[in-house]
Amino acid sequence: MKLNTLVTTALLTLTxxxxxxxxxxxxxxxxxxETAATAMAGGGFMHITNDGDTDDTLLGVKxxxxxxxxxxxxxxxxxxxxxxxxxxxVPAGGMVALEPGGYHVMFMGLRGDPLxxxxxxxxxxxxxxxxxxxxxxEVVERTMRHKH
Amino acid sequence: MKAVIIGTVTxxxxxxxxxxxxxxxxxxxxxxxxxxxxxxxxxxxxxELVSETGETVTDADVITKPTLVYFGYTFCPxxxxxxxxxxxxxxxxxxxxxxxxxxxxxxxDPARDTPEVVRDYTDNFHEDMFGLTGSPEQVDVxxxxxxxxxxxxxxxxEYYLVDHSTQTYLMMPDTGFATFFKRAHTPEEIAExxxxxxxxxx
Numbered sequence: 001m002k003l004n005t006l007v008t009t010a011l012l013t014l015t016x017x018x019x020x021x022x023x024x025x026x027x028x029x030x031x032x033x034e035t036a037a038t039a040m041a042g043g044g045f046m047h048i049t050n051d052g053d054t055d056d057t058l059l060g061v062k063x064x065x066x067x068x069x070x071x072x073x074x075x076x077x078x079x080x081x082x083x084x085x086x087x088x089x090v091p092a093g094g095m096v097a098l099e100p101g102g103y104h105v106m107f108m109g110l111r112g113d114p115l116x117x118x119x120x121x122x123x124x125x126x127x128x129x130x131x132x133x134x135x136x137x138e139v140v141e142r143t144m145r146h147k148h
Numbered sequence: 149m150k151a152v153i154i155g156t157v158t159x160x161x162x163x164x165x166x167x168x169x170x171x172x173x174x175x176x177x178x179x180x181x182x183x184x185x186x187x188x189x190x191x192x193x194x195x196e197l198v199s200e201t202g203e204t205v206t207d208a209d210v211i212t213k214p215t216l217v218y219f220g221y222t223f224c225p226x227x228x229x230x231x232x233x234x235x236x237x238x239x240x241x242x243x244x245x246x247x248x249x250x251x252x253x254x255x256x257d258p259a260r261d262t263p264e265v266v267r268d269y270t271d272n273f274h275e276d277m278f279g280l281t282g283s284p285e286q287v288d289v290x291x292x293x294x295x296x297x298x299x300x301x302x303x304x305x306e307y308y309l310v311d312h313s314t315q316t317y318l319m320m321p322d323t324g325f326a327t328f329f330k331r332a333h334t335p336e337e338i339a340e341x342x343x344x345x346x347x348x349x350x
Contacts, residue, residue, distance in 0.1 A: 033229065036222070038268040040260065041307075043225030067307055073226055078330055079297050080227045081311040100226050101331075107225075108307045142233055142272075 023056035023092065025049070025130040032107070032121060032137040035114045042115045044105035044123070044137050048088075049095040056129045058088040058096075063123035063137075066109030073101055090127070105137075115139045181348060182327050182341035191317060191325040193293030197254065197286050200267030200279035207293075210278060214326075214346055215250035216338070217317040219296045221257035221310050222269045227331075229272075235316055236274035237335035238342065245339070247346055251277040256298035257310050258287045318342055320349065 030046040050056050061068050070088055074081045088103055090096050098104050107121070115121070121137040192207075199205045211217075216235045220228035235251050242249045253270050255261035258281045261269075266279025281287065291298060298312040316338070318326040326345045329338050 033225070035225075036265075036269045036272045038265045039222060039225075041223050041225050067304075071309075075314075075331070078315055079311060079313045080224075080331075082224060082226070082309045083301070084303075084309075100230050104226055142229060 021052070021054040023050050023052035023054045023090070023127070023129045025056060025090065025127055025133060026051065027125065027133060027135050030123075030135045030137045032105075032115055032139050033142045034117050034139055035110065037114050038112075039110055039114055040108070042107040042110060043100070044107060044121070045098045045100065046105075046135070046137075047095060047097050047099075048090050048125075050090045050092055053092050054129055055092050056090045056127050058090060058125060059086070059128055060126045061105050061123055062126065063105075063107060063121055065107045066111070067106075068108065068123070069106045070103065071106045072103045075101075087128075117141050181344035182329075182337075191294055191328070192319055195286070195290035195293055197280040197282040197290055198263055200263050200270065200281075202263045204282075205280070207290075210252060210280065211250070211319050212321055213248055213250050214321070214342060215252055215319050216329075216342070217252045217254065217294065217319055218315075219254045219256050219291060219294065219298065219312060220314075221255050221312065222261050222265055223257060223307075223309070227314060231314060231316065231331060232270070232273045232277070234333075234335050235338070236277055238338035239274055239276075241335055241339040242342055245343060247343055249342055249346075253277060253279045254287070254290055255279070255281040256287055256291060256296070256312050257300070258282055258284055318345060320345070323349070 026049045028047040030044065032042055032044040035042045048058065058070065061070060070085050071082055072085050088096055096103065117139055119139040121139065123135055123137060125133045125135060127133065195207045196204060216238065218231055218235055220231065232253055239249050239251050251274055253266060255266055261281045263281060266281050270277035270279040294317055296313045298310055301309045301311065303309065314331045316329045318328065320326050327341065
């Protein structure tokens with residue numbers, strides 16, 4: 001009896017963490033577009049999936065620029081409004097895309113050092129539940145992407 | 149003699165009437181180009197801006213051939229570069245078909261967009277894309293002529309954002325405004341519609 005209890009307790013202890021609700025974040029294809037030599041700002045994009053069972057939220061990004069913020073673009077009657085957002089929700093079992101025309105990371109203050117193809121930008125994503133995740137943005141050539 | 153005079157005058161009058169009717173029908177005939185129905189030619193007008201080379205230029209100086217005109221700003225990392233790239237792409241496509249079309253980028257953020265900045269920015273997309281900026285007053289005149297919208301947001305002195313309309317205007321050198329394109333139009337659609345307008349004029 002005692003052995004059974006011991007084994008059961010051990011099993012429960014080992015499996016308990018798996019039973020805790022969590023978010024499982026995967027970041028795919030973090031990319032940034034190259035910028036003109038005198039550009040003052042650049043944009044970063046990526047796809048974030050949450051394969052866990054808890055909703056999570058991207059609260060911010062840290063990178064080596066004077067200011068790094070999360071932004072989104074809203075369109076109304078052909079007018080583009082870009083604005084700072086404090087959080088981007090990443091629902092459980094869902095995916096959120098940071099892509100041109102929508103959510104994006106703004107790297108502000110390039111200080112005369114433009115983003116060049118082939119460069120990588122290390123950054124840290126800060127999630128409410130998943131915590132800090134280190135990623136690296138790859139700077140790529142600007143390509144046409146149709147959004148309808 | 150009287151009959152001859154009356155006859156000639158009558159024929160002349162008939163010819164004039166015919167000519168008038170024909171010319172009116174030419175003006176009101178809808179040019180079936182593109183999918184945007186535009187009934188007004190009140191877009192466009194005189195402006196004076198500072199070019200990417202630092203010279204003061206007028207609309208007549210810079211619109212010397214069919215031209216795609218876009219208003220934006222360089223601090224915008226997303227919308228403006230995409231639209232500018234698309235316009236450049238349309239210009240390249242037209243070039244391949246033998247049409248010479250210009251592209252212009254007018255900054256609605258002259259405080260940060262100096263001539264050097266817009267020159268550098270436009271070079272990124274097309275070697276002939278022309279960047280224009282100016283004083284806040286000059287930019288405002290241009291914006292009002294094209295009825296565009298722009299509004300600087302409250303924020304950091306250095307990192308503020310500007311809301312702005314995102315249409316691209318097709319301007320003809322002598323007749324002015326032809327049509328406009330929205331963000332959603334592909335470079336192929338722009339090239340096709342522009343070619344159609346150019347063909348319709350010749």
